[in-house]
Structures are given as structure tokens and as C-alpha cells.
Amino acid sequence: METTIDRRDLLKGAAATMGAAAMGIGAASALAEEAEAFSCEPAEVMDCDIVVCGTGIAGMAAIVQAAQNGANVIALEAASAPGGNGALIGGCFAHDSSLQREQGIDFDFPSIIENEMKATAYRVDGRLWKNLYDNSGANLDWLIENGVKFSGQVDDYGTGGIKSMHYFEGRGGGGYITPMVAKAEELGVSFVYEAKAEHPVVKDGKIAGVYAQRADGSWLQVNAKAVILATGGYGADTKMVARIGYNPDNLWYFGVPTNDGGGWRIAMEMGAKDFSYHSADNAHAYIRAMPHERPDQMPNCGLSMCGYLVWINQDCKRFVREDCGMSNFCQQNPPRWNQKEWYFIFDTEQYKAACPMYGVDPEEGMQIMKESLETNEGDCLYSADTIEELAAFFGLDAEALVAEVEKYNKYCEQGFDEDWCKDPMFMMPIANPPYYITKPETLFLMTIGAVFTDINGQALDENNDPIPGLYAIGVDGCMLYRNVYTIDVPASCCGNSVNMGRNSANHACANL
Ligand SMILES: Cc1cc2nc3c(=O)[nH]c(=O)nc-3n(C[C@H](O)[C@H](O)[C@H](O)COP(=O)(O)OP(=O)(O)OC[C@H]3O[C@@H](n4cnc5c(N)ncnc54)[C@H](O)[C@@H]3O)c2cc1C
Incomplete structure (x- = not known):
């Protein structure tokens, strides 16, 4: 049976997308054209009330909630197993x-919402935070009722702020995904693995399901009254990540490979408003020459966060206070989006001071440094006894580098950073050879936010009107942050995924 997306249907559905194209927003229009041209001969057709694309944190919350509401649900998962980044x-x-009530934990949230709004220059919709705050306690108890396992530990995740982090027993995989899949199966949900949702099924200009490609290349058509996209953002698509400001040539992606923007593309094909230019992300500077079997391995990502090192650009100029990532490591990233290149310069004392901040004894740290210099994976880490020699490793202007280091050392001596106001407690002169230079790469975990949505997770069109029957949830639709993941509210990304999952399922079920 040959199925072709009807050109007129699609044009109706994508009218707003074409409007976006007229405004010079090219990605969406290109995708609408791609959808126009798409046709397939499905090997299989399935019918349901609600199809949920993605079985990570958000998808599983939507699946279980919708099934509990009595909907007939099909869950499509691109990978061969459920979980996505949610398993990690x-x-x-x-x-x-x-759990918080048992442990006497409470906090005042309005002031936190105000902080979040200030941190994003009031560009976030505070109602989304309030909705999360109002529902989150009940959401957590609902998860426990459905078998999700928490260890009982609730803390501030080392931020020194509010105690909102509820740890899973066995991380997200064992604690959340396994019991939620069991609950969904008990409720009669059909899971189809290795089924990557790729295009919308469009009827009368409205979304009416999705086409998913199977591992063998065949197509599955799922007809549904509502489509919930929960595909985990676009972190695996380096070209899209480059639009944020990262160099795609030295990006080390640590999330699951399936989170490559599938949900975003379907939403764009339906004329949704593109939030990807506002996405927040979770990324660290990472030095390939140093140990990196685990993403959180120190000293490595910690070096960019410790505040002691000196950062310079391609012209050997400092461009920001290097302690800008101390309170929120994600803040270390935007300043470098404005530079062509980013290097760290440091000496032995700065390096030794950084090691204990991340639980590494300085002598052990020196041994790690010695071995890293010897193997020098990625040719990105060098040491020398003079600053001029350091410059030569990357073809930098030696005179300019010496001048910048001398200026920095003068600021250290006077205890005031005249250029960037770095906290004096992190100002140590570059004075104890051997000196080091490294050109960090990027460790990239995930994107947060791709499609404009409302409080129910409905995808919005260019006029901010909901697109009937289409939802984008979890990090596909998260709008709690703008450009920078604020991190001050521990685990809000997961809490929001659960909240959006439940909200979207309840709204979709009420409108079947
Ligand atoms: C290492 C790591 C640690 C993290 N720790 C935390 C933490 O402790 N707390 C926190 O709040 N947040 C954390 N995060 C952020 C975390 O990813 C989110 O909170 C959560 O996983 C987002 O849920 P999601 O459902 O949107 O995406 P995911 O959980 O990633 O789920 C997306 C799912 O969609 C599937 N998929 C992708 N494309 C398609 C397609 N086209 N069709 C069908 N299926 C598709 C994927 O395979 C995946 O199963 C962490 C992220 C990483 C990478």
C-alpha cells in the first residue's frame, strides 16, 4: 500500500512553517519541503489513540499516564532498548x-523562580516553573506508586542551594525506566523498538500519526489521534549543535546516539515554532589528552571550572573572568561561542591548586599530567619552560602571549583584575614552570528545548497557537531555560520531563 503525504494536506499543516521561511528561517521550510516530497510504502500499519515517540524520562511518564487514563497507547523507540539519556x-x-516531608526538607520557591527569570533576562515563562513547582511533589509520589525506586537520599546536589535532588536507586535505568516500562506493559501499552519516528502522517492538514523507520529500512505507519514527541533533543546532531556556537570538529558527544533531533524535525514539518536557537545545553570543556573514560573524570572537565587557569583566544587575549563557571559550569560556555579558538594556559601551581577541588591529590594529579603529556591523545596538551615556547605549539603570537601573561601576573600581584574582575581568590600568577597549554574540545551531553510549547506540552505554531494533536515534551519541548542551563534547581530537567509527560498525556486524553 503506497502512502504519500498529500501535498495539499501538508501545505495546510505547514502554512506557518512557510511563514517562517518568509521570515528567513530556513531550516523549518527545508523540512516542510522534505516532508512534502516524502512518500513510503509502509510494511505495517498500526492504530492507536496516542503514539508516544521516545521512551526516556518524559516519554515513559506520558505513556504510563495516558494508559492509566484509559487511552490505547503505542510507544515507538528508535533504539533497541528503552531509556535514552534517562537511563544515565x-x-x-x-x-x-x-520523601522531603519525612526528612523535614522544605524551601521557598517564589524567590527561586525570580532567580531563574532574572538569570534568563525574564525570557522564560515563569508559569512553567510555577506549574512544575506546584505538581512536582505529587509527581514524585505518583512515580513511587508506579514502582519507581528512589534511594531515599535527597540533597542539594552539591550546589549549596535547595534540596530538590531525589536520587534514583540504580540511576535512571534501574530506578525509573525498568519499573515504568513494566507498569506500562501491565497497562497494555505496545512497545515497538528500533522504530525511529521520522515524519508526520498528515490528514486534512492535521497530524494524524507518524511514520517510523525500522532497523531493516522498512516503514511503519502509526495512525493516532495525538502524537507526543519525547525524542530527547538534538545533541547527537553535530551540525545543529554547531548552531549553538560549538565547533562540530572537536565535539565529543556523550548522550545516546538516537537523540538526533527526530522529534524536532517532525514538529518543524508540522509548522511548529523553532526553539532550537534558544536551546540550553549541558557541555564541558574537555581535554582529550587527559583521562576521559568517564565524562566526569577529574582532572579534566574540572580544569575549565576551577577558576585558576587563564583562558585566551586565537589572538592571545583573555575574554572573560575564568571563574565564570564556578556557580554554574554551563556559564563557562557562552563566552567561548564568541571566540574562534579557546586555549587554557596555566602553571604547575595553578594545576596543583585545581586538583583537590575535584578530589584528586596534587601528587597524583602531577603523575596524571606526566602520563597525559607522554601519550598526548589528540595532540592538545603541551608543556614548556617559557611562555614563548608554549605559543609555538599552536602557532600563536609569542609576543602577544607573553604580554597577556605579564599583564595577568601584574593583576595577580595587585589583587585586582582590571580587565575582567575575576575573584582575587582564583588569581595565581603564571610564574612556576613548567607551564602548560591546552586546546580543549567539547564534551557535549544534551540539548534542552527545541520546539515552542505551552503548559500542556502542546507544540505551538508561529502565532503561538497550539497545533492540534501535537505535543513536544521533555527536552524536545522544555522552555524552563534560555540558552544557558541554569542548574541552580537540582534535577529540574528530569522533574520537568515527568511533569510535561503527565501534563501532555492528561491534555491529549481529555481531547481524544
Ligand atoms: C549523562 C547525563 C546525566 C544526566 N543527569 C541528569 C540528572 O541527574 N538530573 C536531571 O534532571 N537531568 C539529567 N540529565 C538530563 C536528562 O537527559 C534529562 O533530564 C532526561 O533524560 C530528559 O528526558 P527526555 O525524555 O526528554 O530524553 P531522554 O531521556 O534522552 O529520552 C529520549 C528517548 O527518545 C528516543 N528517541 C530519539 N529519537 C527518536 C525517534 N525519532 N523516534 C523514537 N524514539 C526516539 C531515544 O532513544 C530515547 O530513548 C542528564 C543527561 C545526561 C546525558
Whole structure:
């Protein structure tokens, strides 16, 4: 049976997308054209009330909630197993959960919402934070009722702020995904693995399901009254990540490979408003020459966060206070988006001071440094006894580098950074050879936010009107942050995924 997306249907559905094209937003229009041209001969056709694309944190919350509401649900998963990045995570945000009440934990949220709004120059919709705050305690208890396992530890995740982080037992995989899949199967949900949702099924200009490609290349058509996209953002698509400001040539992606923007593309094909230019992300500077079997291995990502090192650009100029990532490591990234290149310069004392901040004894740190210099994976780490020699490793202007280091050392001596106001407690002169230079790469975990959505997770069109029957949830639709992941509210990304999952399922079920 040959199925072709009807050109007129699609044009109706994508009218707003074409409007976006007229405004010079090219990605969406290109995708609408791609959808126009798409046709397939499905090997299989399935029918349901609600199809959920993605079985990570958000998808599983939507699946279980919709099935509990009595909907007939099909879950499509691109990978051969459920979970996505959700299987890797540590914990979930909540306020006023039963675990917090038992432990006497409480906090005042309005001031936190104000902080979040200030941190994003009031560009986020505070109602989304309030909705998360209001529902999160009940959401957490609902997860427990459905078999999700928490270790009982609730803390501030080392931020010194609010105690909202509820740790899963056995991380997200064992603690959340396994019991939620069991609950969904008990409720009669059909899971189809290795089924990557790729295009919308469009009827009368409205979304009416999805086409998913199977591992053998065949197509599955799932007809549904509502489509919930929960495909985990676009972190695996380096070209899209480059639009944020990262160099795609030295990006080391640590999330699951399936999170490559599939949901975003379907939403764009349906004329949704593109949030990807506002996406927040979770990324660290990472030095390939140093140990990196685990993403959180230190000293490595910690070096960019420690505040002691000196950062310079391609012209050997400092461009920001290097302690800008101390309170939120994600803040270390935007300043470098404005530079062509980014290098760290440091000496032995700065390096030794950084090691204990991340639990590494300085002598052990020196041994790690010695071995890293010897193997020098990625040709990105060098040491020398003079600053001029350091410059030569990357073809930098030696005179300019010496001048910048001398200026920095003068600021250290006077205890005031005249250029960038770095906290004096992190100002140590570059004075104790051997000196080091490295050109960090990027460790990239995930994107947060791709499609404009409302409080129910409905995808919005260019006029901010909901697109009937289409939802984008979890990091596909998260709008709690703009450009920078604020991190001050521990595990809010997961808490929001659960909240959006439940909200979207309840809204979709009420409108079947
Ligand atoms: C290492 C790591 C640790 C983290 N720790 C935390 C933490 O402790 N707390 C926190 O709040 N957040 C954490 N995060 C962020 C975390 O990813 C989110 O909170 C959460 O996983 C987002 O849920 P999601 O459902 O949107 O995406 P995911 O959980 O990644 O789920 C997306 C799912 O969609 C599937 N998929 C992708 N494309 C398609 C397609 N086209 N069709 C069908 N299926 C598709 C994927 O395979 C995946 O199963 C962490 C992220 C990483 C990478």
C-alpha cells in the first residue's frame, strides 16, 4: 500500500512553517519541503489513540499516564532498548514530596523562580516553573506508586542551594525506566523498538500519526489521534549543535546516539515554532589528552571550572573572568561561542591548586599530567619552560602571549583584575614552570528545548497557537531555560520531563 503525504494536506499543516521561511528561517521550510516530497510504502500499519515517540524520562511518564487514563497507547523507540539519556541520569527534582516531608526538607520557591527569570533576562515563562513547582511533589509520589525506586537520599546536589535532588536507586535505568516500562506493559501499552519516528502522517492538514523507520529500512505507519514527541533533543546532531556556537570538529558527544533531533524535525514539518536557537545545553570543556573514560573524570572537565587557569583566544587575549563557571559550569560556555579558538594556559601551581577541588591529590594529579603529556591523545596538551615556547605549539603570537601573561601576573600581584574582575581568590600568577597549554574540545551531553510549547506540552505554531494533536515534551519541548542551563534547581530537567509527560498525556486524553 503506497502512502504519500498529500501535498495539499501538508501545505495546510505547514502554512506557518512557510511563514517562517518568509521570515528567513530556513531550516523549518527545508523540512516542510522534505516532508512534502516524502512518500513510503509502509510494511505495517498500526492504530492507536496516542503514539508516544521516545521512551526516556518524559516519554515513559506520558505513556504510563495516558494508559492509566484509559487511552490505547503505542510507544515507538528508535533504539533497541528503552531509556535514552534517562537511563544515565542520577535524580529528579521535586518540592513537597513524601520523601522531603519525612526528612523535614522544605524551601521557598517564589524567590527561586525570580532567580531563574532574572538569570534568563525574564525570557522564560515563569508559569512553567510555577506549574512544575506546584505538581512536582505529587509527581514524585505518583512515580513511587508506579514502582519507581528512589534511594531515599535527597540533597542539594552539591550546589549549596535547595534540596530538590531525589536520587534514583540504580540511576535512571534501574530506578525509573525498568519499573515504568513494566507498569506500562501491565497497562497494555505496545512497545515497538528500533522504530525511529521520522515524519508526520498528515490528514486534512492535521497530524494524524507518524511514520517510523525500522532497523531493516522498512516503514511503519502509526495512525493516532495525538502524537507526543519525547525524542530527547538534538545533541547527537553535530551540525545543529554547531548552531549553538560549538565547533562540530572537536565535539565529543556523550548522550545516546538516537537523540538526533527526530522529534524536532517532525514538529518543524508540522509548522511548529523553532526553539532550537534558544536551546540550553549541558557541555564541558574537555581535554582529550587527559583521562576521559568517564565524562566526569577529574582532572579534566574540572580544569575549565576551577577558576585558576587563564583562558585566551586565537589572538592571545583573555575574554572573560575564568571563574565564570564556578556557580554554574554551563556559564563557562557562552563566552567561548564568541571566540574562534579557546586555549587554557596555566602553571604547575595553578594545576596543583585545581586538583583537590575535584578530589584528586596534587601528587597524583602531577603523575596524571606526566602520563597525559607522554601519550598526548589528540595532540592538545603541551608543556614548556617559557611562555614563548608554549605559543609555538599552536602557532600563536609569542609576543602577544607573553604580554597577556605579564599583564595577568601584574593583576595577580595587585589583587585586582582590571580587565575582567575575576575573584582575587582564583588569581595565581603564571610564574612556576613548567607551564602548560591546552586546546580543549567539547564534551557535549544534551540539548534542552527545541520546539515552542505551552503548559500542556502542546507544540505551538508561529502565532503561538497550539497545533492540534501535537505535543513536544521533555527536552524536545522544555522552555524552563534560555540558552544557558541554569542548574541552580537540582534535577529540574528530569522533574520537568515527568511533569510535561503527565501534563501532555492528561491534555491529549481529555481531547481524544
Ligand atoms: C549523562 C547525563 C546525566 C544526566 N543527569 C541528569 C540528572 O541527574 N538530573 C536531571 O534532571 N537531568 C539529567 N540529565 C538530563 C536528562 O537527559 C534529562 O533530564 C532526561 O533524560 C530528559 O528526558 P527526555 O525524555 O526528554 O530524553 P531522554 O531521556 O534522552 O529520552 C529520549 C528517548 O527518545 C528516543 N528517541 C530519539 N529519537 C527518536 C525517534 N525519532 N523516534 C523514537 N524514539 C526516539 C531515544 O532513544 C530515547 O530513548 C542528564 C543527561 C545526561 C546525558
